[in-house]
Amino acid sequence: MKETYNKFGTKFDEWFFESEMFHKGNKNELIEEGLSKGVFGKEENGAISALLEPELPNKVIVRGDGTSLYATNDLILTQVKFDEFNLDKAVWVVANEQDLYFKQLFKIFSKLGRKWANNCFHLSYGYVNLPDGKMKSREGTVVDADDLLKEVEELALEEITKRYPDLDEIEKNNRSRKIALSGIKFLLLKNDAKKDMIFNKKLALSFEGETGPYIQYTYARAKSILRKAQKELNINEENLSKANYSLLTHEKEKSLIMVLGKYSDSIKRSWEELSLHPLCHELLKVSEEFNSYYHEVPVLKAKNEEELLARLALVKATTLVLEKGLSLLDIEFIEEM
Structure with missing residues (x-):
């Protein structure tokens, strides 16, 4: 045990x-x-x-x-x-x-x-059911936790190998373990604890939709922007303390800021309800808003340095919320995916 x-x-x-x-x-x-x-x-x-x-x-x-x-x-x-x-x-x-x-x-x-x-x-x-019905020991449909982790880890390894065939084996295995645990934990935690749920291991590993790997992927995307800013523009995260947030006037920026501002409330609700689903859904909203912002606003192509610092500071704030939120869920974040 x-x-x-x-x-x-x-x-x-x-x-x-x-x-x-x-x-x-x-x-x-x-x-x-x-x-x-x-x-x-x-x-x-x-x-x-x-x-x-x-x-x-x-x-x-x-x-x-x-x-x-x-x-x-x-x-x-x-x-x-x-x-x-x-x-x-x-x-x-x-x-x-x-x-x-x-x-x-x-x-x-x-x-x-x-x-x-x-x-x-x-x-x-509530009960955790399988896509084809309830788990029943007499019918041999009970899922062993060790077997489940092994199966999901193998599925994650297959996906990583498809996406990054040149990645070394140690890193593939390391990422597959983190992604597998993320998929299992998040799928279990995103639902109201009092309600029954269906556990689908393949859906749990999706890099899109309401999954742990989707949030991990969003975090890695945000971190890649910060690394690129440092490598190509020589802007370290320490420089972001000088950011002027009043320059964040794009509607996508406003939407992302609004969602980030609700992070503390989601933690309070999770504590009050003794269920982590409010925090899970907050992290999903942050991820959705950030990805929408990423696709519509070219962060590194700002008009000037002041606007660039403000945008990067917003990206940094996103990583902090996702990092802290995932930690509360006991899910490891991944720097690169």
């Missing part, structure tokens, strides 16, 4: 293992507390249940044979996390099929009198 997470660039500060939980929390003490407070009750078969009716269905906490369930572990683990890390908020990122379970779990916390009960939140996300 850790190896898979590492491939996707995902890291965790702490790992909790089920086998360790009973050394940190006492199940018997928890059960006795629940029984004494009237929150738990004993069933005829010996099972212990949380009494939640009529608001919610009762929830079995311990089976009749004394073995634990997910709820037992979550009751103990959540207490451990709040005690050891002084959490402001605990968020469970789990599919929407568990909506009822988390309502029950949080209600148990509340009835047990946990002060932090209202600081627990279930981030319920």
Whole structure:
């Protein structure tokens, strides 16, 4: 599991293992507390249940044979996390099929009198489906994350080889890995987390449309303009601090500036909604506006140096927004594509 997470660039500060939980929390003490407070009750078969009716269905906490369930572990683990890390908020990122379970779990916390009960939140996300339907383990249609990355990486390598046949193998592989991860992550993140989605690996790698590689390509295009300005016109990015932005009067320039100005709002919305799709769509809008600007306004053919510096400063601002936005999405930007 850790190896898979590492491939996707995902890291965790702490790992909790089920086998360790009973050394940190006492199940018997928890059960006795629940029984004494009237929150738990004993069933005829010996099972212990949380009494939640009529608001919610009762929830079995311990089976009749004394073995634990997910709820037992979550009751103990959540207490451990709040005690050891002084959490402001605990968020469970789990599919929407568990909506009822988390309502029950949080209600148990509340009835047990946990002060932090209202600081627990279930981030319920939708299903990821394939173009031909839902993933089903019994039918062998479940996609393994490692296999998916390998397949998408191979597709990316094919595309890069077509576009840049003379590129050395090390760089081809490096770019294909970055583009593959970009395609997978962005396709998953651009949708509202609460809604179901369809994952199409070929569409994920498109250099056009609403994809991660499209944004990477836009970033590389903008960086190439800045490199060309330095190489051919001897204008370094440090010179852009002298830019006079009032010279940016073209409608395409105004449109791009307006979109760049909404970047902070998209981050705020992403945080408020606990979903990164607002940021994803902001980066797509920035990319669309920049490419439109690129095709209509010849940046390096400005009338004079002042106008040139202003245009280059706008290009630089675009790279900064795309760079920071991609970093927040844990997607690597590429200098050349």
